[in-house]
Structures are given as structure tokens and as C-alpha cells.
Amino acid sequence: MKPYTHVNYLWDEAKAAALDPVERLVYRSNLLGSDQRITNTGGGNTSSKLIERDPLTGEPVEVLWVKGSGGDLRTSKRENFASLYQSKLLGLQAIYAAANPEGERGLKSQAEDDMVGMYTHATFNLNPRASSIDTPLHSFLPGKHVDHMHPNAIIAIAASERCEELVREIFGGEMAYVPWMRPGFELGLAMQEIARANPGLQAIMMGQHGFISWADDDRACYTYTLDCIEKAAAYIEKKYAEKGGDAAAFGGAKYHALPEAERRATLAALLPWLRGQVSQQRRFIGTIQEDAAILRFVNSHDAPRLAELGTSCPDHFLRTKIKPLYVDWNPQAEDLAALKAKLAEALESYRADYAAYYAACKRPNSPAMRDPNPTVVLIPGLGMIAWGKDKSESRVTAEFYNCAVEVMRGAEAIDRYIALPQQEAFDIEYWLLEEAKLQRIPAEKELARQTIIVVGAGSGIGKETAARLSREGANIVCVDMRAEAAQATAAEISARLGSGIGVAGSGISGCGPAIGLAADITDRASVRTMLDAVALAYGGFDSIVVTAGLFWPSDTSGRIPDDKWALTFGVNVTGSYIVGDEAAKTWREQGLKGQLVLTTSANAAVAKKGSLAYDTSKAAANHLVRELAIELAPLVRVNGVAPATVVQGSAMFPRDRVIGSLAKYGIAYAEDEATELLVAKLAQFYADRTLTKSPIKPADQAEAYFLLVSQRLSKTTGQIITVDGGLHEAFLR
Structure with missing residues (x-):
């Protein structure tokens, strides 16, 4: 060989x-x-x-x-x-x-x-x-x-x-x-x-x-x-x-790439806004490409000419449209505001050009004009942003345009690159056989084209909710204090969907339908870093579910240390506020309607001994839902889910707390009993206090979060949905 x-x-x-x-x-x-x-x-x-x-x-x-x-x-x-x-x-x-x-x-x-x-x-x-x-x-x-x-x-x-x-x-x-x-x-x-x-x-x-x-x-x-x-x-x-190799490729460099940290910060600030601009008809999920090969192309003298020609191979422009959108922005002399202004003008021209292309080339039996927004955006200094109906499609679109760039590099090295005649390109893009194939594709799932952040996804209700929402077609960002817990949940989702796993620090632009990120919601900088990472992974986000919470029991004297009181309120109230407040900046940049769902508790309405800080913080969280609903309207709906005590699958009930609760309520147990049996006893005790007499599981709560991030309750905001099995003590009064 x-x-x-x-x-x-x-x-x-x-x-x-x-x-x-x-x-x-x-x-x-x-x-x-x-x-x-x-x-x-x-x-x-x-x-x-x-x-x-x-x-x-x-x-x-x-x-x-x-x-x-x-x-x-x-x-x-x-x-x-x-x-x-x-x-x-x-x-x-x-x-x-x-x-x-x-x-x-x-x-x-x-x-x-x-x-x-x-x-x-x-x-x-x-x-x-x-x-x-x-x-x-x-x-x-x-x-x-x-x-x-x-x-x-x-x-x-x-x-x-x-x-x-x-x-x-x-x-x-x-x-x-x-x-x-x-x-x-x-x-x-x-x-x-x-x-x-x-x-x-x-x-x-x-x-x-x-x-x-x-x-x-x-x-x-x-x-x-x-x-x-x-x-x-x-x-x-x-x-x-x-002909001079890389230094002379595409006519040589006209611009220079921004340093990586500055490039990533610029992209994180730009992407949600840009996602809103291209998602005027239907929402898109983004993938960024910023490697040396694509930066060499977008920074070159010939990039505007070649981009305007579009791609040649039919397999390419079925994904990338007739041509990409190239914006002539000088990364060394112009700021983000100038880039947005140029993009806004360029997008308007692109849509008009696409409509003119359709009008000039359509046949009597051509399908209706498709979304006129570009699926590939090229920006000097930053790289390429590809868009698709889901993460997989946007990644393939990016792959195809990378192939197109490589084709142009080769063609220009040996001759001169030419594109297909416009009519031929149209006849491929709007081929009736291709349209028939599109019509046979199953209907999109209920949460398709959406990215949803689940805070607290490492265990319990958050983990179950992340899995539930992913089954409805959403991209899921699993967030937890512990990166390994968030990544484990993301890995489970990705493995079930048969797609690649994306984790922070491993080439996030190449992530799949779920990623795992660490964040401390009591730290505003940590939350902002997480939201920027989401922008780089998917282009933006649509909804946030906060299931993270903290329970600190009173000591034997019935008191709780001042620092634990502050920590309980920091996680259960201030943390949810910080998430909502930081996310609001991104939602406003996108201009796309979103949903924020916080987690309160049935305890917010039921005063009882032994959980003073937790119960009081959850009462405050109830009102935080109402306040944020007013603050973020009409762009974002804000609601809450109020679970009763969920023992099974909850990180808030380690073995020692389960044993302490069994002892507190006088429920017989043996020290050597398996943890699963102890948990089941305590769960049934709580269930017996409800009207339905059934233990409440994380899956029961996940269904409520799904309803609130979907459009099934699209006119509901500022409300709390209680999932407590029927605690009459918590009835509205």
C-alpha cells in the first residue's frame, strides 16, 4: 500500500x-x-x-x-x-x-x-x-x-x-x-x-x-x-x-483576529442580540467557529468577493443557503456598537436580496419562500456563526461552510473559484423532491428550537426536570454548584439522545444537546460567566428553571446560626433574584419572549417548628416571583413551583437527615436499615399527611416546570403552582 x-x-x-x-x-x-x-x-x-x-x-x-x-x-x-x-x-x-x-x-x-x-x-x-x-x-x-x-x-x-x-x-x-x-x-x-x-x-x-x-x-x-x-x-x-501558502491565501490578511479572551467576550455579548435578529420568523440555535482556518478566511481581502459568490456543491448550499452574510467590520478600529449597527443594516439587505432572488428564480410550482435570514454569518476578527433549528443542524451548517471555505482555498490556488448559476442554485434549494422530503420530516417537538437552563440540575428535582425538558426537544444547560454533577446529568441526556457531550472547557462551541456548567448563584460574576458560556454554546437561551435550594435545620435549642440564616436567604432568595436579574439583560438583548420559573415551597404557607430560616426564605421567594413578574413583563413570564417535601432523589435529604426526621416524628427504624428503606418510610410519612396519600417524587415536580416553560400556560405569570399532594394547611387563605 x-x-x-x-x-x-x-x-x-x-x-x-x-x-x-x-x-x-x-x-x-x-x-x-x-x-x-x-x-x-x-x-x-x-x-x-x-x-x-x-x-x-x-x-x-x-x-x-x-x-x-x-x-x-x-x-x-x-x-x-x-x-x-x-x-x-x-x-x-x-x-x-x-x-x-x-x-x-x-x-x-x-x-x-x-x-x-x-x-x-x-x-x-x-x-x-x-x-x-x-x-x-x-x-x-x-x-x-x-x-x-x-x-x-x-x-x-x-x-x-x-x-x-x-x-x-x-x-x-x-x-x-x-x-x-x-x-x-x-x-x-x-x-x-x-x-x-x-x-x-x-x-x-x-x-x-x-x-x-x-x-x-x-x-x-x-x-x-x-x-x-x-x-x-x-x-x-x-x-x-x-502562491505563498497561508500568508497569501484569499489575497492575504486585511484584518487580524481579536485575542482569544477579547474575541470570546465580544461573541458572548453579541450572540444573544444576533440570535434575536435572525429568529424573527422561527428561533435558531447557534454554533460558533473560530479556528485558524475560518479566521484566515474572514480576515482576508478576498472574503467579501468569495462570500458573495456563495457555495458551489449542492450539498453545501442546501444547508448554507445561496450565500452567507459577510459584514465588513474592522475589529481593530470599531466597537461592538458599530458591529451591531453594521449587522442590522446587512441583515436587512440580506433579507431583501433573498426575496429578490426568490422572485427572480421561482417557478410556477415552487414552494413558498423560506425564512430569508442567513444561516451563516461571517465577521472579521471573530469568525463564523452558523444557525440551525437545533444544535446538530447548526453544527452541520458550520461544517458545510468550512468545507466551502476549503473548496474556495483550493480553487483560488489552482485557478479561479466560480459558483453555480443562480437559477441552478434555486432549482436545487427549492426542488420539489427536496420539499417533499422536508414535508415528511416529523413535526418538531414542543420545546424544539429552545435552550433552557436548569439551575440545580445535578440531583433531585433539577436533574429530573432537565431530563423531562430534554425529551421535549430543548437544548439543556445543566447548572450546579459542582461542575461534575452538572456534567454527569448532561452526559446522561446526551447519551440518551445519541449526541456528543459538551462540557465547559472542552471546546464548548462543539457541544451537543446538553452541557454541564458550574455556577454559584449567590455570586453575580459567577452567574454572568455561566450565561456567557451559554451564549457561546447555543447563541442564547429561552427559559431558566431554578431548582437550587438550601435547607439548614435548627439546632437542638431551636436556633439557627446567623451565618446559616444569611446563607439560606442567599441561596433561596438572593440567588434566584441574581439569576433573574442577570438573565434579564440577555433576554432584553435577544428581544425574544422567555420564561423564568423559580422554586418556592409549600412550607412558604405553612409555619412549623424546626425550619424557620427555610420556611421564611421560601415565603420571600413566593413574593419574589410576583415582583419579578412585574419587573420582567411583558418579555418574560415569571412563575414558581411550590413542592411539598420531596425525599426520594433529593440532595437535601442525606441519610443523616432522614434518620433525624424519622426520630423527630417517632417513626420506627433500625440503624442498619438500607438508606432506600429509610427514605421510603419518611416519604410515606409525608404522603400520609396529604389528601392524595401518595409520595411526591421529582418527576411530579418536573411536570409542573415543563408546563410553565411551555406555551400551554402562555397567559400565566406571577403565579405559584403547588405540587404537594394536597396539604390542606397550605390551601390559599
Whole structure:
């Protein structure tokens, strides 16, 4: 095996030999998809033509196994591949020719799109996986194994002005060229003609798209795919170095990146405001990108020109829109106020440009215009901000534009970068087949597009609430005094959702659906640091739930030390006030409606012996809810949840306190009894004092927090929802 510099050769023949033919296809696909230099998330297709036994006739038949619609090569499994009778796919050519007698290559007819619906008639063995629009490309080419990839190095050539000439220069006669055509049946036919005219051919460059390669052996196909990418990348890097390398990239530096601390502080101050600006129709979640490669691009002389051209590969601009928003801000001479002013003007122009683009390119049957706000924002000195409906989508959008930047770098090194014609770009973005795919996506969950901070998420009610809200689609920021407790809750949520775990200090811009952060809510600076970290992770936040609380019992004489009295009020009252007061600054910057839910207690309305500081502080918290509801209206609704005593799962009831309470109430127990049994006894004692006679669990409280952060009680503010099982002593009076 020859050495590779620009790709990773990962094939393990011993591992492949133990797999059946379809599993080998999955294996090959996973290897190719694991390297973003080879293809991007969700992009590319692989296939194998295999001999299978027909389930009806028992006869051997040739079956095309090809990555199905919507799959991702890196994570694909057998069930992500469609299987179709190869003979039936080839037979569709006669049907297409009859439906499209003009046979004008490159023109998209209704017959072209109708063929996608015909693929189901070629399905082998009732496989439910929908076929990709790229299916004909794999079927009509001669190789038994086919790879269609979108490597940055290859697309850099494909998106160059002299693409066809460069293909000959770099690959000689090894690779043919086909001009830009939207993926589908017509492109498959064009490739078939090229392959028939060149019997020894094994690869075709697809203008402004990518490339496709094939072989009759799967390992040989994998290796040849890597060979082509390696050759393209080596050529680009040689030319890039000859032109001056990084120092001369994109015309050289016009601006310089802000120092990291200043850059992060600026982004933290900017992001909530910017999120509010781009979320005028629907809320977005953000991802920042500020590595050296993206900073080199946004700081360059050529960034405005190249950004205006947009992306070239169809896979890119389906995520990044027709073009990003670039704002020409001088980080060395202008302040944050100037940046906001420039962004506000630029956003207004971008929306107008997008509306004009839609009006100029729309077809009679085009879907309605989509959200005209940008999904990629480029700012000199700061980097890139990508937006999406959730954290996953915004991260993929960022990934795609990083690929676009790398493509532009390569294209400019070897030639001149060109973009797709605007009409072609529109026809991809508003393709009816893509619209149909969007319509099949399940409805968004109730708390989708929201980021919710849960303070006290390390245990008990807070932990249960964080899990409950995450199940409704929210991104969750788990906050606790102890970072490890917050991170453990975030890890559980992320593991359940199958997504990456984000923790403070580990590249927060790359976080997943939950992160864990430490904060002391009695310290305003600590709270501000936490809220800024949330802005950097998600672009802002929508709701805050405060479940953190402190109970300090009276001593044997019935007294509580003055410092513990102050600490109890500091956590239970002042802490909630500080959180609300600091969060209000961010909410006002965003201009998006939010919710704040504080935790009080049934004890706030019931005076009793032994919890003087706690009960009094919770009575104050009740009134704090009402005061903050007035202060933060109409932008933020403020409500409270008043639990009765929750013993099970509560950090406020360690074993020694449980034993002390059992002794206090004269409940029989043994010193060697398991903690779980002691907790159950105490929980049942408290339950027996209520009207419902059922122990109150953290999940019961979590349901109340969910109601208050959702829009189910959208006209409710300044209220306390009691979840106490029915304590008649606490009835409103």
C-alpha cells in the first residue's frame, strides 16, 4: 500500500473478510464517511451490485445496494441502504425515453423527477428504505462497486473556471468530465455514455459537484477513490505553496483576529442580540467557529468577493443557503456598537436580496419562500456563526461552510473559484423532491428550537426536570454548584439522545444537546460567566428553571446560626433574584419572549417548628416571583413551583437527615436499615399527611416546570403552582 498524506487509508482486510457482501458495503461506506476530507455529513453515496436469491423465484438476480435517501455514510448501517433489481433499473431507461422524447441533456423535465417515484417498482425484497436521487448514477455505471464522494480537494477542481482543462492536467485520461447537471436520471444517462465511450475509465469529474469512481472489487474501489482524492489534494497543495501558502491565501490578511479572551467576550455579548435578529420568523440555535482556518478566511481581502459568490456543491448550499452574510467590520478600529449597527443594516439587505432572488428564480410550482435570514454569518476578527433549528443542524451548517471555505482555498490556488448559476442554485434549494422530503420530516417537538437552563440540575428535582425538558426537544444547560454533577446529568441526556457531550472547557462551541456548567448563584460574576458560556454554546437561551435550594435545620435549642440564616436567604432568595436579574439583560438583548420559573415551597404557607430560616426564605421567594413578574413583563413570564417535601432523589435529604426526621416524628427504624428503606418510610410519612396519600417524587415536580416553560400556560405569570399532594394547611387563605 502506498503512503497517503491527504486522506486516511483505513481498510482492514481481516475485518472485511469476516463480513457478508452487504456488510462489506456498509464497512466501506463507514470508512469513507469517517473522514470529512472525503465527504461531508449526509453527503456522498456508495453502492455494490450483488448477486442475491430472488425471494419469489429462488433464482439468482443482480441487486443494486445503494445508500438510501437521507442517510449518512459515517453512521450508516445495513438498514440505511436501498436494494433494487438492477435489471428493472436499467429497464426504466426505456420508460424515461418514452416520457421525454426530446432527450435534451441537462434540462430538467417533469419526466426526470417522475422517475424517482418509479424506483419503488424496482425494490428488491420489500426493502422499505427510500432510494436516493443518485440511484441512476450507480446503476448505469459499469463497475460492480461505485463511490460518489464530495471531497474538498475534488470540489475545488470541480468549482474552478477551467475545470475540464484541470481534470486533463491532473488526471490525464484516468478521469473524464461531465459539466454541471442536477443529480438524477439524466446525469446517470450522461455518465453511462461517457463510460461506454471509454471502456477503461474508472472515474468522472462532475462539474461543480464532486466525482464518482468505480471498480469490480470493493477494496479496489475504496483504494482508487482515495488515490483520486490524494492526487487532487497533492496538486492543490503544491500550487498553494507556490502562491505563498497561508500568508497569501484569499489575497492575504486585511484584518487580524481579536485575542482569544477579547474575541470570546465580544461573541458572548453579541450572540444573544444576533440570535434575536435572525429568529424573527422561527428561533435558531447557534454554533460558533473560530479556528485558524475560518479566521484566515474572514480576515482576508478576498472574503467579501468569495462570500458573495456563495457555495458551489449542492450539498453545501442546501444547508448554507445561496450565500452567507459577510459584514465588513474592522475589529481593530470599531466597537461592538458599530458591529451591531453594521449587522442590522446587512441583515436587512440580506433579507431583501433573498426575496429578490426568490422572485427572480421561482417557478410556477415552487414552494413558498423560506425564512430569508442567513444561516451563516461571517465577521472579521471573530469568525463564523452558523444557525440551525437545533444544535446538530447548526453544527452541520458550520461544517458545510468550512468545507466551502476549503473548496474556495483550493480553487483560488489552482485557478479561479466560480459558483453555480443562480437559477441552478434555486432549482436545487427549492426542488420539489427536496420539499417533499422536508414535508415528511416529523413535526418538531414542543420545546424544539429552545435552550433552557436548569439551575440545580445535578440531583433531585433539577436533574429530573432537565431530563423531562430534554425529551421535549430543548437544548439543556445543566447548572450546579459542582461542575461534575452538572456534567454527569448532561452526559446522561446526551447519551440518551445519541449526541456528543459538551462540557465547559472542552471546546464548548462543539457541544451537543446538553452541557454541564458550574455556577454559584449567590455570586453575580459567577452567574454572568455561566450565561456567557451559554451564549457561546447555543447563541442564547429561552427559559431558566431554578431548582437550587438550601435547607439548614435548627439546632437542638431551636436556633439557627446567623451565618446559616444569611446563607439560606442567599441561596433561596438572593440567588434566584441574581439569576433573574442577570438573565434579564440577555433576554432584553435577544428581544425574544422567555420564561423564568423559580422554586418556592409549600412550607412558604405553612409555619412549623424546626425550619424557620427555610420556611421564611421560601415565603420571600413566593413574593419574589410576583415582583419579578412585574419587573420582567411583558418579555418574560415569571412563575414558581411550590413542592411539598420531596425525599426520594433529593440532595437535601442525606441519610443523616432522614434518620433525624424519622426520630423527630417517632417513626420506627433500625440503624442498619438500607438508606432506600429509610427514605421510603419518611416519604410515606409525608404522603400520609396529604389528601392524595401518595409520595411526591421529582418527576411530579418536573411536570409542573415543563408546563410553565411551555406555551400551554402562555397567559400565566406571577403565579405559584403547588405540587404537594394536597396539604390542606397550605390551601390559599
